[in-house]
Amino acid sequence: xxxxxxxxxxxxxxxxxxxxxxxxxxxxxxxxxxxxxxxxxxxxxxxxxxxxxxxxxxxxxxxxxxxxxxxxxxxxxxxxxxxxxxxxxxxxxx
Amino acid sequence: xxxxxxxxxxxxxxxxxxxxxxxxxxxxxxxxxxxxxxxxxxxxxxxxxxxxxxxxxxxxxxxxxxxxxxxxxxxxxxxxxxxxxxxxxxxxxxxxxxxxxxxxxxxxxxxxxxxxxxxxxxxxxxxxxxxxxxxxxxxxxxxxxxxxxxxxxxxxxxxxxxxxxxxxxxxxxxxxxxxxxxxxxxxxxxxxxxxxxxxxxxxxxxxxxxxxxxxxxxxxxxxxxxxxxxxxxxxxxxxxxxxxxxxxxxxxxxxxxxxxxxxxxxxxxxxxxxxxxxxxxxxxxxxxxxxxxxxxxxxxxxxxxxxxxxxxxxxxxxxxxxxxxxxxxxxxxxxxxxxxxxxxxxxxxxxxxxxxxxxxxxxxxxxxxxxxxxxxxxxxxxxxxxxxxxxxxxxxxxxxxxxxxxxxxxxxxxxxxxxxxxxxxxxxxxxxxxxxxxxxxxxxxxxxxxxxxxxxxxxxxxxxxxxxxxxxxxxxxxxxxxxxxxxxxxxxxxxxx
Numbered sequence: 001x002x003x004x005x006x007x008x009x010x011x012x013x014x015x016x017x018x019x020x021x022x023x024x025x026x027x028x029x030x031x032x033x034x035x036x037x038x039x040x041x042x043x044x045x046x047x048x049x050x051x052x053x054x055x056x057x058x059x060x061x062x063x064x065x066x067x068x069x070x071x072x073x074x075x076x077x078x079x080x081x082x083x084x085x086x087x088x089x090x091x092x093x094x
Numbered sequence: 095x096x097x098x099x100x101x102x103x104x105x106x107x108x109x110x111x112x113x114x115x116x117x118x119x120x121x122x123x124x125x126x127x128x129x130x131x132x133x134x135x136x137x138x139x140x141x142x143x144x145x146x147x148x149x150x151x152x153x154x155x156x157x158x159x160x161x162x163x164x165x166x167x168x169x170x171x172x173x174x175x176x177x178x179x180x181x182x183x184x185x186x187x188x189x190x191x192x193x194x195x196x197x198x199x200x201x202x203x204x205x206x207x208x209x210x211x212x213x214x215x216x217x218x219x220x221x222x223x224x225x226x227x228x229x230x231x232x233x234x235x236x237x238x239x240x241x242x243x244x245x246x247x248x249x250x251x252x253x254x255x256x257x258x259x260x261x262x263x264x265x266x267x268x269x270x271x272x273x274x275x276x277x278x279x280x281x282x283x284x285x286x287x288x289x290x291x292x293x294x295x296x297x298x299x300x301x302x303x304x305x306x307x308x309x310x311x312x313x314x315x316x317x318x319x320x321x322x323x324x325x326x327x328x329x330x331x332x333x334x335x336x337x338x339x340x341x342x343x344x345x346x347x348x349x350x351x352x353x354x355x356x357x358x359x360x361x362x363x364x365x366x367x368x369x370x371x372x373x374x375x376x377x378x379x380x381x382x383x384x385x386x387x388x389x390x391x392x393x394x395x396x397x398x399x400x401x402x403x404x405x406x407x408x409x410x411x412x413x414x415x416x417x418x419x420x421x422x423x424x425x426x427x428x429x430x431x432x433x434x435x436x437x438x439x440x441x442x443x444x445x446x447x448x449x450x451x452x453x454x455x456x457x458x459x460x461x462x463x464x465x466x467x468x469x470x471x472x473x474x475x476x477x478x479x480x481x482x483x484x485x486x487x488x489x490x491x492x493x494x495x496x497x498x499x500x501x502x503x504x505x506x507x508x509x510x511x512x513x514x515x516x517x518x519x520x521x522x523x524x525x526x527x528x529x530x531x532x533x534x535x536x537x538x539x540x541x542x543x544x545x546x547x548x549x550x551x552x553x554x555x556x557x558x559x560x561x562x563x564x565x566x567x568x569x570x571x572x573x574x575x576x577x578x579x580x581x582x583x584x585x586x587x588x589x590x591x
Contacts, residue, residue, distance in 0.1 A: 007572065007573055007576075009576050009578060010577060010578045010579070011578060012192070013193060013576060015192075016191050016193035019192065020188070020191050020510060022188075023184070023185060023188030023189050024189070027342065030180075030181050030338065030342070031335065031338050034178070034180075035178070035331070035335065035338060038323065039329075039331055043323045043324070044323070044324075045322065045323070046318070046322065047314050047318030047319070048318070050314075050321060052314075055305060055308070055309065056170070056306060056310070057321040057322075059323060060321075063174065064170070064177050071372060071376075072180070072373045072376050075184050075369050075371075075372050078188075079365045083365055084361075085362060086192065088192055088358075089196075089199060090200040091579045091580045092579065
């Protein structure tokens with residue numbers, strides 16, 4: 001078809017798609033880092049045999065607090081290594 | 095009436111609005127048209143304001159009052175569940191991404207429905223989404239106001255109706271007057287109040303009590319289940335995964351949150367905001383909810399769990415500090431309501447009036463109508479909140495999950511998948527919503543997961559299946575959304591010469 005030959009994709013979108021996929025991976029990391037660690041240490045463990053760190057159950061300290069601290073740092077590296085600055089105006093530069 | 099608590103709350107409110115009005119005038123964007131300016135702040139937000147307005151619109155009274163209350167009874171398993179919301183801002187910005195901002199500029203969208211209208215070219219999608227937004231979000235606003243006025247009544251003794259009218263009308267009038275940018279500015283100020291309130295709360299907590307290590311022993315002896323997993327809130331692996339969906343990624347489907355993906359000024363704002371938003375949401379969550387289980391040790395017999403945190407605050411702090419800290423939950427309510435109010439009024443003006451009633455309205459007429467619509471919806475919401483109707487609770491229960499299940503697939507697939515078709519969108523929207531409500535009533539939590547996961551999965555599956563079965567979207571739509579505008583322009587020039 002003639003129309004389809006004419007179609008040139010906006011040159012910025014390949015990068016946009018990549019950024020979206022990286023963010024999905026971050027979501028997976030988030031689940032394991034916070035949810036996974038907490039469950040791994042704490043799931044079905046009775047209160048009596050639990051360790052406590054700074055007044056928190058150990059699973060909550062490592063998964064909920066430390067896990068989230070690490071998770072809050074990750075977006076910095078995600079943006080630094082995978083995200084690119086670009087114009088977001090309607091017209092691309094290509 | 096506790097004036098020492100009430101006065102700082104009122105002062106915080108007045109100061110916030112005053113700063114908002116001042117800054118709003120200074121930051122006015124010159125060459126934006128009225129709708130762009132009023133409903134999305136002329137696409138000009140910097141990183142800090144973007145972060146706070148995104149998170150403050152999503153974090154409502156629940157984060158500050160409801161969740162500590164649940165944690166008061168259920169313990170740490172609930173706090174873990176709540177912490178699944180930490181990445182919400184990162185996902186909304188990162189997944190909608192620059193593409194959403196670019197496409198919104200290409201098609202001149204100022205609402206989510208605008209995006210649907212251009213992408214799917216269907217009345218059923220446009221009317222469905224705007225009516226859904228109007229019903230669900232209005233009901234949710236009523237519930238927020240009811241919650242706010244009740245908190246105000248229980249902590250200061252200000253009668254429910256008086257509090258509601260003063261507090262409600264202040265928010266409504268301010269929103270009517272200032273539009274999106276003014277709202278975003280107060281969201282930022284209120285976000286800072288929430289964080290400062292959290293810091294003060296922790297300082298007083300450690301001075302006045304034995305601290306976490308001192309209290310945990312007693313908690314473990316008296317309520318061992320509160321430190322266990324899955325614990326009383328049932329945080330099994332699958333359940334926890336569903337909360338990551340519900341509070342994290344599916345928040346993309348919330349129209350008042352996702353519309354903020356159109357508002358950043360440039361990619362630098364967006365990058366910084368992605369970095370800040372995880373941190374700030376973590377602070378909001380940890381500062382307030384974490385205290386819930388410890389309040390159980392200090393005040394074991396509260397009859398209303400929602401009063402857990404206010405009771406602690408009023409007890410360990412002098413009245414005026416308590417007033418400042420307690421203005422945080424009220425700020426959260428205001429910042430949720432004001433952004434919802436604008437989304438609803440944009441839906442009426444932009445999606446219904448300009449699309450179907452009078453497409454040729456002049457700029458001045460649109461402006462007048464926008465102020466007026468915002469005012470009427472706002473006042474209507476306050477009136478409903480005076481005597482909340484019985485069916486309200488039903489709508490509210492389904493509001494957030496319903497919006498997510500309805501909009502998640504059409505937004506994400508519409509944005510990233512060229513093959514997503516009109517019929518795919520229609521079926522997936524209605525199937526998401528209907529399956530969410532039906533499952534919620536008949537078989538809540540199928541497969542051991544939150545209802546939202548199942549109905550979002552149904553919606554995504556139907557989006558893909560129906561899209562493949564129906565005719566591909568027209569080439570026009572694809573070129574409009576994906577095509578390079580400058581390449582098209584160059585080609586146009588060449589063919590003429």
